[in-house]
Amino acid sequence: MTTSPDGAAELPGGKRLSGTHGSLARGVSAPVAGTVFALALTGGMRLGPGAGREVLFGRNRPAVHVCLGEDDPLVSRHQGTLTHRGGQWWISNHGRLPIRLARGRLLFTGEEPLPLDTGYTPLFVRGSRHREHLLEVYVTDADGTAPTPRPADITLPPRTWILTxxxxxxxxxxxxxxxxxxxxxxxxxxxxxxxxxxxxxxxxxxxxxxxxxxxxxxxxxxxxxxxxxxxxxxxxxxxxxxxxxxxxxxxxxxxxxxxxxxxxxxxxxxxxxxx
Structure with missing residues (x-):
């Protein structure tokens, strides 16, 4: 497995994201719907859809495409994989620790992969000394464009419930x-x-x-x-x-x-x- 200049594994067809890339929560744009972006603290990867395509993430920089928790031995060398199959991206866990998704859903090693929705998905792996390692994932939708900034819009109030x-x-x-x-x-x-x-x-x-x-x-x-x-x-x-x-x-x-x-x-x- 060859490595890129930053030491992470090369990914044919993929494009590196630098460690200075802004949070994926702000939105992304890509010409092809179903493109996946994966970003950790030190950088990440962008990859278009295609059956069997994979993005590996974990602690062992030379053996994964996105390095997560490089200095934390509680994070596995190969913690997880994003795989494209059936027209959709899936997340699977290969590490010792569970991966936490939205609403506290835990994905353990050996469990069936979970499908990723289009849009933004934060993934967390608990590390040592109360650390939480974040992998941001974004899958583009059919329109493939980033959300439009709306700074002048009126802030929508949350839906509150009427109580006596x-x-x-x-x-x-x-x-x-x-x-x-x-x-x-x-x-x-x-x-x-x-x-x-x-x-x-x-x-x-x-x-x-x-x-x-x-x-x-x-x-x-x-x-x-x-x-x-x-x-x-x-x-x-x-x-x-x-x-x-x-x-x-x-x-x-x-x-x-x-x-x-x-x-x-x-x-x-x-x-x-x-x-």
């Missing part, structure tokens, strides 16, 4: 740990949520069943409106906190709930009654 005052209060208590940016937050239990609500509203007759009813109604409403992973059928057993975790994350990502909502609670954040 009661629902918002219950969800702020249930998801208080998320709003406080704890590292690995979990929803409070029905019982703990009811106990905190009873202290906030002593005359409201809060109990675990009432809390569950309020939260379940919100989950059902959002699920019917297209939000995934809010029903037992989608998750499967055991459910545990998963449904409420997904609900709270959707409410935060959509900015339906935001940290200033903690002002609804009259117990201070450092009060030991919240432990």
């Amino acid at each position: 005052a009661q629902e918002r209060l219950v969800l702020v208590v249930l998801g208080r740990r998320y709003l406080l940016h704890e590292v690995r937050p979990q929803p409070l239990t029905w019982q703990d949520t009811a106990a905190h609500l009873a202290r906030l509203q002593p005359g409201a007759s809060w109990g675990p069943k009432k809390v569950e009813h309020v939260v379940s109604a919100v989950r059902t409403r959002l699920s019917r409106d297209g939000v995934p992973f809010l029903t037992r059928e989608e998750i499967g057993e055991p459910v545990g906190n998963t449904l409420n975790d997904h609900l709270l994350r959707e409410l935060l990502l959509s900015t339906t709930l935001v940290p200033p909502d903690l002002a609804l609670l009259d117990v201070q954040p450092d009060d030991d009654t919240w432990s």
